[in-house]
Structure formats: C-alpha cells, structure tokens
Amino acid sequence: MSTRKIAKYDNTFKDRHDAYKGHGTHVAGIAAGRKSTYGSSDETGDADGIARDAKIHFLDLKMGSGGMSDPGASRWFESIYNGGRGAKVMNGSWGRSGRPYSSHCANYDGALFENDDVVMVTSAGNKGDGGPRTIKNPGDCKNTFAVGLTRSSGTTGGDSQVLNWSAKGPTADGRAKPDILAPGYAVLSANSNPYRTNECDSSGGTRSSSGTSMAAPVVAGLAALTRQYFINGYYPNGYQSYGQGFEPQASLVKAVLMNGAQAVKAGQGIDSTRPHDSIQNMGQVNLITSLPLDGANKINAIVVNGKDIADQASDEMVIRVDMTECDEASISVTMAYTDPAAFPGCGSCLVNDLDLTLTDEHGVKYYPNGLSKEDTKNSAERIRLNSVSHNQKFLVKVKASNLSRQSQKYSLVATGCIKEESFVTPTEEPTQLPTYLPTNDPTGEPTSSPTNSPTDYPTGGPTQSPASTEQTAESRLSTSSVPTTKEPAQTATTMAPRRNPIYNGWPDLIP
Template identity: 25%
Template sequence: MSEPDQPSLIRHAGRSLDPRTEPATGQGGRGVVQFHRPLTRAERDRMRREHGLALTDYLPDNAFVERLPSWRLAAVEGDPLVRAVMAFGADLRRSATGGRRTLVRRRSPRYEVSLFPDADLPAVLTGLAGHGAGEPVVVDDRPHGGAVKVRFALPEPAEPALAAIAALDDVRWVDEVGEPKLDTGPVTAAPATARAWAGPIWALGLTGAGQVIGVMDSPIDLGHRFFADPRHPVGPAHRKVTGYRNALEEQPARHGTFVAGIAAGDDPDQPGGHPDRGVAWAARLTYGNADDLERTGVLAYLAAAAGDGAYVHSNSWHDEPEIQYDQLSADLDTFAWQREDHLVLGSAGNRTERMGPPGTAKNVLSVAASRGPAPAGFGDGATGPAAGGRHKPELMAPGCSIRSTVVGTQAGVDLDRNVFVSRTPICASSWATPAVAGLAALVRQYYVDGHHPGGPLVPSGALLRATLIAGCLPDGGGQYPSDTGGWGVARVEETLRGPLRIRDVRHADGLDTGESAELQVDVAGGGRPLTVTLVWTDPPGMAGSDAPAVNALGLTVVPPGGRPPLPGNVFAGGFSTPGPAPARPDTVQRVLVRQPVPGRWTVRVTATAVHVGNPGQGYALAVTGDLAPAPS
C-alpha cells in the first residue's frame, strides 16, 4: 500500500519542479527518485539491496539522483516508499540564468563539468572535444573522496556548446570556473586592536603549541622574521612552516603575508613576547597558493595541508558563483564530512560584494570582521543569508586596523624584515578569518592537551565550531543571529574558563531519522546566562542545489519544574523563547537563557531527517553557564 501523496518540490539549479508532473527518465539515463518522506536507516538499506540505489546524491525534498536502467525503473517506481521518478535532464545540470562571473585576472572564461562517480572519463573527454572544448584539464579528486572534474575553454558564443555538454549522461554539473577574490574591505578610523584581545586566552596557558594551521592565500614571505628558520628547510623540522605549495611560483604578496602573521606569526628571539605576534603564536603553518586551485582543486590542497598536520584551515577569499552552492561548496563540505576532525574557515567577503564559498559552504565557519573585541560593532563582511536561507556569517572577530607582518619587498626595495610589521587602516573579513583560525588552534590545544576537565580528547570540527560560537552573546544589534554579524563577536575565553559541558558524537555513533539523545545539565544558579550550542557537519549537497541542507537535527532544551521547552534558534530580544521550531536549515542551533532557574535541565537532540548517514549523523554540543560539576 502506497503512502498518501504530499506534494513536494525538487529545488535545484534555480528551478522548482514537482516530479509527478515531469517526464520520466529515459533508457538507462540518470533519474531523480523522490520518496514520500525521509527514510529510516533500515529503509535505506532495503532500497539499496532490492533496487541497487546509491542514495548519496541528495536533492531537496526527499529525493536522490540515481542511474536507472530500464530493467530497474519499473520496480523502483512501484515501490511503496517512492512518490515519483523523473529524468535528471540537462536543465538541472546548469544554472537557469546562465549568468557569467566577473573575471579579474583571466581574459576569457573557463568552464568545468563535474562528473558522476561512475562516469566514463574517456567518453566524456571525447564528448567535450566533439562540442568544441579545448585545453582540457582533468582534476581527479577521487583519491580525496571527491569526484572527477574537467576544466576547459570554449569559443564564443559558448551557450550552444554548454547546453549540449549538459546533456552528456555522465555530467552532474556544468559551471564557469571562478576566481578567488581576496577579502579586503573599507577604510576605518577605529583604533588598532593588535592581538591584545587574545591575552586572556594566552593566560590560560594556550599558545597554539603543537597545532598546525593551513592557510590558502597569496604567497607568504618566508624570509620574514616571523616565519623564517635559517637552520631548517620548510618541512616537519621547520620552526614555523611545515609545508609550502606554490605551483605558479608567484612572488610573496602583501595579503597572504599579513594573513599568516595574524594567525601564527612570532619572533623567534622573543617567543610569545612580540606585541604583534599572531593569535596562535606558537602554532605552525602550512601554505597553499589560492591561485593554484584552477589546476589543483580545493580537495587536493586541503588534503595536502592535512598531510602536513593541519586540522584548522583558513581561507581569506571567496568566489561568487551564479548559484551559490556550486561544486567548490560541495567539495568543501565533502572534506569536512569525510574528515570529521577538521575545521575549515572562510571569510564572509566584502560588504560591497555577494557572498560565496568557501564561507557559504554548510560546514565552513564563516567569519565577518568586527571593529574590536566584544562588545563591538560590525566592521566588514558580505550580508547573508546563504543558499537555502542559512544564517551566514556565523560570528565576528576583530578585523579593523590590525597590525601584522608586511611582505619584505616593496617597489624593489628590501625592507628590514627582522622587525617590519604594519597597521593596515582597513576593516577586512580577511583579517578576522585568520584571527578565528588562531582561536580555533587554541581551542584544539585546549582539548588535545587535556585542559578540559574530561581529559585529553581529539575534537571534531563540529566541536571546535560549537566551542567558538558558544562564547558569542547578543550585542544589541537587533535580529539575533543577524545576517551581518552572525552570533556576535567570538569570546572564547568566556567558554574555556568554564564551566563547560560538551558532547562530541562522531557519525559512526550518530543519530538516524526519528532518533534522539539527551544530556542532563545541573544549573547551580542564574548568575550567568545558560548557553547551549548544537553544531553538526552535514553531508555534501549536490552542486547547483538551491536548498543544499541534507540532514536536519533539532535542539530542544527543557527547563526544570514543568516550564515550557525552548527550541533552538527561536529568540526574542536576543534570548530564547518558547515557540515553533525555526524553518531555517542551519547546522548551528542555539538556546540562550538570560537568567536560568536552578535545577536539572535536559538538552535533547532529535534527528528530524537523516537522508545520508555515515552511517548516522554526528553532532557536537557545548553548554556553558553557572553549571554544577558533571556527575561522575
């Protein structure tokens, strides 16, 4: 017996379609299989076993893109769990508007096709050549958990060829190759903040020692004293730089050098003593040139940084695709989903520009600039929301009038790189992002070195995000969280001083559709706000999705004494209030209680829909407030 029909649209590539009114898939082609509702793990297993479905390429709502040979089609359509089947046609494999990116460095556009995992690459290359594609470059990300991509040039007008290329069966998405834009912003008259705001965290004994931060930017001046090591080449023994990738062999540049100094620069003659040292001054760096991405791909670069020991990855640049959730976004989410212990950060862009990845990817922590430590006003960053209505950016950090390292040559004159630092007079999310990357390295040291009362642990990227966001409080700026400053200015010292209760659940032990888990916390008094922060790392969506969220978790906090439960992300005046659960598909949900009543509070995480699990959906919780010690 089939389930009752509840009309549900496919939202992809700028289109909204009801599969029941669309043509079915053709012989052996790609099809969209839509279900009546989210499937349980047992139901997913049965669909794979009986029908050979992969159930990995998710489309909202409740649908997956599958290869459907004719002998399989009738059985799939007749399954009682299936609502409808339609063709995954060429119009769903590229933007509905066909808009062009604004090019800065390249004179003419280049294009990219992303392929399905079972694609016949030689056949695709033959098909591309047959439609006039030239200068093909294959980026094979399968060793890094991704897909094969082919980048190529086309003669103008390109539109007829692009339409034909999108119809190739093995092509999943067609797009224009973007260019990284470095995120510097407007001039400000705010006072220099340097790294004074990080002092309270250093006082906790956290310096970044033992941590490596990956930086993808313009080339760093390795000769600058804050990064140099005259005794060792770049590598595992180097004082400051464990890896350096610059395939284009570009010269050291102002932006990357300044960014790297903010994250982890330090003077070897006075370790931890220079007033302009980086936030995680005892951490090390591994570097990649963002301009290399066109030929290398972001997954390979992130994997190389991980090989150098980096678990925190900073990106002070963004792209502006026509459809915001593009293949770059999907690749970034793939990296975070498959490497749960890693955290990727991206700048929110400039306030005169559109948002784009990396910062708009679901699992990337998006950072805007504040004018100083909390409380402080907004300084720079593009305005959200991100694709699907998600809250972006997620937090702010000081990014105005910052002092950091300056590249050692200017107009051919060699500067004194032993001491040369400078204050830039601008506000930039580019400066705030490495500052938060430095904070993330400090937080990771907090967990790995056993500063947390629970003892040493390897934190997930979700727990790092939750811990960074947990210290953010309303700043009186109106809507909370806002689409300019997110949850507010990072105040990590407030979280790490404790009390702090955490739960870090990997995907292997995660939740399935309909399941829930609880954490009991005892509140001793109302002297501090009670904050509960839930973060999860979502599976990658399909490039081109207008609503890229895949799995949905819900946060509910139940006060003692029969008081009404508080759902995540329902606020009035910056603090939680009872009400219906929010519609926004964020991977961050919070409950904030200004003056919590003493007693036992219940924190409940519920899996509303787990469409793609590994095998379940992991999550992290960070709870702060006037908490009694956890039961032994």
C-alpha cells in the same frame, strides 16, 4: 617568516614568495605569527598572532598582482591535510563568485564531511554594503566557518561594532551566514618585504590592514587554541590534566566558538542588528566566555564530542544550575554537526536534520537560533538563557528528525554554572519527559511553551567579558585608528597545532 614558522610552502599553483605588503603574509601572521627581531623571539606580544607558536603550511594561490587560482577541495586536502598527518585548521581568506550552492561548495562540503576533524575557516567577504546574500563561496558552503568583520575599541571588545561592508547572509536557501564575527579592523601583523628577511620590526616588518580577510585568521588561530585545549587535557577543569586529552571533532571546535560568541552593536550604515540575524548571526568570538580556564573565568562546561545518533532517535541530558562556586547567571547550549554534501543548485541544502531543544521544569520548551520552532535549515543551533536560578533543571534534547543515512555525528557544548545530571539515549521516542518535569497533560508532553524565543542577550548591548579580557583574542590586535584599505580575500593559510604549556592565560601551540 623563516623556517622556524613555516612547516611547508606549496607553490604548485603560483610562486615561492609574496609581493611587497602581501596579503598572504599578513593573514598568516594574524593566525600564527610570532614577532622576531634579528632571528630572536620577542616576548612583548606586539604584532603576534593568535596561536603564535603554531606552525604554518602555506599554499600559495596568487602571483604578484595577478589572478588567484582556486585549487579545489581535493587539492587542498592533498596538500594540507595529508591523510590526517597535516594541519587540522585551514584558513582561506579569499572568495569567488558562483551560483548558489555550486559544485564548488558541494566538493568542499563533501571533503569536510569525510575528514570531519578539519576546521575550514573562510572570510565572509567585503561586499556587505551591497545588501543581503553577499557572502561568496566557499564562505556560503555548509561546513565552512564563515567569518564577518567587527571593529573593536580597546581590548575588551565591549564596544565592538559590526561594519556595514562585512558581507551578509542569508544564503540562497535560507541558511544563516556569516557563522561568526571577529575583529578585523586595523589589525597589526607581519609585512612582506622582498628587500628584508628574518626581521619583523617597526621599521617595516609590520603593517595594519582591515577586512574580513583579517577577521578570518583570528578565528582560525582561536580554533587551533581550542583544539589544543582539548588535546592537552584542559577539559573539564580548566587546567591541564594528563590523561584527560582527546582529539576534538571539527563540529565541537565550531560549537565551542559559537556557543561563547557575544552580541555586537551596529556600526555606521547599519540600522540595527541582533543575534541570529543575517548581519552578525552568533556574534563576536570570545574564548573567555567559551570554555573554563582556571584563574580567568568561573564557568563550567559539558561537551559531547562527535557522538553518533540514529535516524529518528533522541539523546537527552539533564543539566542542573549550581551556583555554589560559580556566579554566571546565564546558560548557553550549542549543537553542531558536519552535514553531507548536497546536490549543486539545491533549494534546501541541509541533508541531515538534527534538532536541539531545551525544556525547563515547568514544561516550557525553548528553541534555537531565535526561532519559536525547530530549525530545519542550519547545522549549528544555539539556545541561550540569560537568567537562571540555583538548582533549576533543564532537559537538553537532540533529535535526529530526518537523516539520509543510518546515523549522523554531532557535537554539543553547554556552559554556565551547570552540572550534568544524566545522559541517556532512548531506544525509541520517549512518551513523556523525565519525572522531574511537572505536567498536567496525560501524554506527559509539556502543556505550555514560550510566546517568544529566549532573548539571547540583555537589552542594551552585549554581555561584558570578565575583567581578565586582556587574555582574549582582541588583546593581540592593534587598536590603531590608522585608516587602511579593504583588501580582497585571496590567500590560504593553515596551521598545524603542537603541544605546549600555558601562555598568557590560553594554551599556546609550541612545536
């Protein structure tokens, strides 16, 4: 890759080049590569990255076949974030052994809490065949976005399977990991070759490889596109509206990607898997089911970006199902926040506890993450209902149950055929639900609750994507069945988003 792509190459720790068939070049190409033949742009999209017109800030952590140097959180942010003037999406396709929630994790969580506009994507690791709790740090930190591995069939992702060697959760203190899955098997991307420059063609400029190292940059590229969606004013209508743009918090970007993620099937060696388990958690990322995009889907979205909530306070929003111009029968609501760092070795590492609930008109309350009660372990919570009716109303509630400080920022996204009725921040805990919710109890609290948590997905597998799935991330990945070797995660890659027009259904990042 030439200077048309690289914003900066930091070789403070190692050298200024990648080895033949180097790991870092391949990872960077998946996230933001753009195929070039003799220095010109190739518009076919073959071997292009997800955010193909983003710039890359490359932090070299490895020399040839030698060991890797972890620069630590402070060096990462000094080099890459640069006081907010640098990249806002970081990808670390590497991992290291360490005791549960080490000082290493505390440092990364602290840096991400202080710089809460930065999304740090990490690979989950390739040791999943060793059983549960096989995710290494920084993937098992609270504020990093750990990505597991799927193998996709075709471009729709409808037959995607999570592979057995994709590292599994939970963490030692019971937090859900990996956060999300992405295609990472036989991915075609850039190949480093010391004997060739400024070229990326079929005679040696590209190669296929597999691993969570390949899945992570898929999510990093999608995170960059999601940021650009909001910055360029595509929210809320799905097309660019000047003057509507805003800078999204990292928690909003993560909430969007988790909210639209879809269930996958169990691959060879896995007996079974379902959403929110230690194998797939939120499922496989899919932008087409994550945000409205004119001409590509028919869903609405409501977002809350980095809103402060005080300790013991509640935020409430009423949403109404409106299928007048929309035909999506499900709704999905996800809340996420960037939690302060915990003490190393913590037995329960969540510091600030926010709780998400959804209550219907009959007083039935739904809880997140497949639970039948509040989630007190995770900083990301999702509720999905697969069958809703026109004009049905729901109360979305976020409560600050236990904070270590006066307030905590959170983000929220709700998608489906929905409209917002109201958003209120009560000055104190409400004594009853809104009047549209019937109740037979004098206290006003709902008198019934579901015996089971809502089913995330219908029986028989994941919800199929719309017909326009050629615009999803999977379309940029090779479906070749050529076997490849699992590679260890080693190299850090980052992207600096740029403003741009629409390309192939989703915003590209053009300098």
